[in-house]
Amino acid sequence: MNRERIASAISVALHAAVLLWALISFSGKALDATPVDSLPVDLVSADQFSKMMKGQKDAPKKEQPAPLVEKLAEEPPKPIEEPKPKVVEKKQEIAPQPAAAPPEAAPPPDAIAEKLKKEPPKQEAKVDPKPVPPKKLDKPQPKFDADKIAALLDKRDPQRHVATGEVPNLAPALGASQGNDKRLSQSEIDALRARLMSLWNPPVGIQDPEKFVIRIRLQLNRDGKLAAPPAVLTSGDGQLFASARDSAIRAVFRAQPFDMLRRETYDTWKDIEVTFDPRDMFRG
Amino acid sequence: MNPADMAQSVLPLTSSDLSLFTLFWHAHWIVKAVMLGLLGCSVWVWAIAIDKLVLYGRTRRGMDRFEQAFWSGQSLEELYRSLSAKPAHSMAAIFVGAMREWKRSFESTSRSFAGLQTRIEKVMDVAIAREVERLERRLLVLATVGSAGPFIGLFGTVWGIMTSFQSIAASKNTSLAVVAPGIAEALFATAIGLVAAIPATIFYNKFASEVNKQAQRLEGFADEFAAILSRQIDERGVG
Numbered sequence: 295m296n297r298e299r300i301a302s303a304i305s306v307a308l309h310a311a312v313l314l315w316a317l318i319s320f321s322g323k324a325l326d327a328t329p330v331d332s333l334p335v336d337l338v339s340a341d342q343f344s345k346m347m348k349g350q351k352d353a354p355k356k357e358q359p360a361p362l363v364e365k366l367a368e369e370p371p372k373p374i375e376e377p378k379p380k381v382v383e384k385k386q387e388i389a390p391q392p393a394a395a396p397p398e399a400a401p402p403p404d405a406i407a408e409k410l411k412k413e414p415p416k417q418e419a420k421v422d423p424k425p426v427p428p429k430k431l432d433k434p435q436p437k438f439d440a441d442k443i444a445a446l447l448d449k450r451d452p453q454r455h456v457a458t459g460e461v462p463n464l465a466p467a468l469g470a471s472q473g474n475d476k477r478l479s480q481s482e483i484d485a486l487r488a489r490l491m492s493l494w495n496p497p498v499g500i501q502d503p504e505k506f507v508i509r510i511r512l513q514l515n516r517d518g519k520l521a522a523p524p525a526v527l528t529s530g531d532g533q534l535f536a537s538a539r540d541s542a543i544r545a546v547f548r549a550q551p552f553d554m555l556r557r558e559t560y561d562t563w564k565d566i567e568v569t570f571d572p573r574d575m576f577r578g
Numbered sequence: 579m580n581p582a583d584m585a586q587s588v589l590p591l592t593s594s595d596l597s598l599f600t601l602f603w604h605a606h607w608i609v610k611a612v613m614l615g616l617l618g619c620s621v622w623v624w625a626i627a628i629d630k631l632v633l634y635g636r637t638r639r640g641m642d643r644f645e646q647a648f649w650s651g652q653s654l655e656e657l658y659r660s661l662s663a664k665p666a667h668s669m670a671a672i673f674v675g676a677m678r679e680w681k682r683s684f685e686s687t688s689r690s691f692a693g694l695q696t697r698i699e700k701v702m703d704v705a706i707a708r709e710v711e712r713l714e715r716r717l718l719v720l721a722t723v724g725s726a727g728p729f730i731g732l733f734g735t736v737w738g739i740m741t742s743f744q745s746i747a748a749s750k751n752t753s754l755a756v757v758a759p760g761i762a763e764a765l766f767a768t769a770i771g772l773v774a775a776i777p778a779t780i781f782y783n784k785f786a787s788e789v790n791k792q793a794q795r796l797e798g799f800a801d802e803f804a805a806i807l808s809r810q811i812d813e814r815g816v817g
Contacts, residue, residue: 298629305624309617317598 340481485554486568493545496538496572503572505530508542511567516560518551527567542570598766605763606741612734612767619723619730620774626716627781634788637668637713641795644669667712668792669799672705676803695808702800709796714789717782724779731771738764 500506509527514520524546526539546568555563602613647657648669658677661670679701683694742760749756 297632298625301629301632302621302625304628305621308624309621313598 482555482559482563486552489549489552489554490542490545490568490570491574493548494570495541495545496570497534497541500534500538500572506535506538506572508539508570509567510542510546510570511565512546513565514552514555514563516557516564518553518555520546520550521564538570538572545570601763601766604759605766606737609734609737609741609763609767612730612737613770616727616730616734616767616770616774619727620770620777623720623723623774623778623781626719627777627785630717630781630785633713634785634792637792640667641669641792644673645799648673668709669796671709672702672796672800673803675701675705676800676807680807694811695804698807699800699804702804706793706796706800710789710793713792714785717785717789720778720782720785724775724782727771727775727778728768729771731768731775734767734771735764738767 496506507528511525511527512520513522524543526543530539552563602610605613654677658674658681662674662678666674676698679698680694683697738760742757742764745756745760746752
């Protein structure tokens with residue numbers, strides 16, 4: 295049928311047009327995703343974190359850490375001379391001697407005898423007016439001048455050791471901006487607190503928990519055990535406070551040795567105070 | 579072998595060229611067949627739709643013209659003579675069929691009025707059925723494409739996603755660059771299915787109601803004409 299053929303042709307033409315448009319409009323533009331800059335993340339373990347020294351995170355990195363120097367040296371330290379082969383030197387020293395020495399070294403025995411004969415009268419004559427200062431010996435001795443001893447003394451603190459070098463090391467070391475090695479790390483404090491809290495049984499049903507806050511002073515040995523009986527620093531009254539306090543003391547005894555504390559930081563925890571707060575317990 | 583290289587070798591389609599043609603070209607042959615089939619369906623649907631739009635418009639205008647001529651007071655004999663010369667459609671076809679039967683009954687030697695009424699109604703029913711059949715021919719294609727198109731597209735999608743999972747398994751790499759081409763081609767199949775199915779459904783609903791309306795109109799005319807002829811038969815039979 296003619297009409298149907300026309301309709302089919304129109305339909306085909308329509309689809310061709312739509313496809314052509316789609317081909318043109320969909321192609322071409324590539325979707326470029328600009329890569330995001332990667333953020334460097336440092337993973338620091340708890341141990342490293344607590345041992346961090348103060349420094350600047352963005353300090354320039356040095357190829358070789360400069361030696362720790364506080365004072366400029368007057369002159370650069372002399373490079374160590376390479377030991378030369380001694381045999382050659384000796385030969386060089388010895389070699390000229392045979393040429394020059396024989397005339398002097400071996401004077402005729404008559405001449406010495408003559409000199410010896412001549413000298414005695416000289417000595418006698420010279421001794422009288424003034425004593426001749428002792429002549430130099432063959433070896434040059436180190437000079438010893440008592441007046442100059444003071445100049446040689448270092449008047450600074452004898453304990454002090456100052457390294458000297460060409461360049462004083464002024465650059466800060468790499469590290470966190472807040473680092474303090476010689477302190478208990480938070481993880482150690484938390485571990486200690488958790489240990490004590492798990493062992494402490496405060497009386498249940500207390501009305502005012504703030505009245506049952508107990509501070510205990512602990513003096514510890516290097517091995518983490520108590521050096522002295524724990525001292526209770528807070529006071530209160532009533533049966534309940536007494537039982538809470540006793541429980542806290544028992545907890546301290548049972549918790550030892552405190553091996554969560556590092557030996558290296560013994561100075562910081564040899565004498566510490568611990569707070570037992572019932573509100574921390576019931577807070578969950 | 580580097581996973582990235584492997585992904586390149588498994589699927590040479592990179593994210594940089596997702597044009598329509600490459601999308602089609604790198605698809606599995608089953609997905610290609612689905613896409614081509616759906617494209618053919620779309621072409622066919624639109625051909626039918628254009629054809630039917632023209633047909634229904636022409637039919638409606640023809641009916642309007644015929645009704646105008648019919649009720650203009652013109653003699654039915656004259657109208658029949660002018661219409662029977664050329665093949666007629668719709669209302670004219672019904673009128674011509676009924677008039678032919680009427681004339682045959684009168685022109686034959688044995689005047690048989692007894693069954694004339696029934697015969698005329700039969701003839702008009704057959705004419706109406708033929709006209710309705712002509713109007714709703716190939717509408718079923720639209721209905722089929724409208725309902726099955728999304729499913730066919732979905733089949734292509736499922737196949738494409740299977741391909742993309744196979745490429746994940748082959749390259750042992752779950753990055754988007756490995757998965758994306760397969761999914762893009764899969765979704766393209768569904769898109770073509772929807773593009774074919776949506777117009778098909780809309781046209782089918784529109785044309786079904788149109789056919790219904792025109793059939794009602796034909797029925798109405800047939801009843802009216804039957805009433806007129808019945809009155810004539812009674813008058814002549816009595817006379």
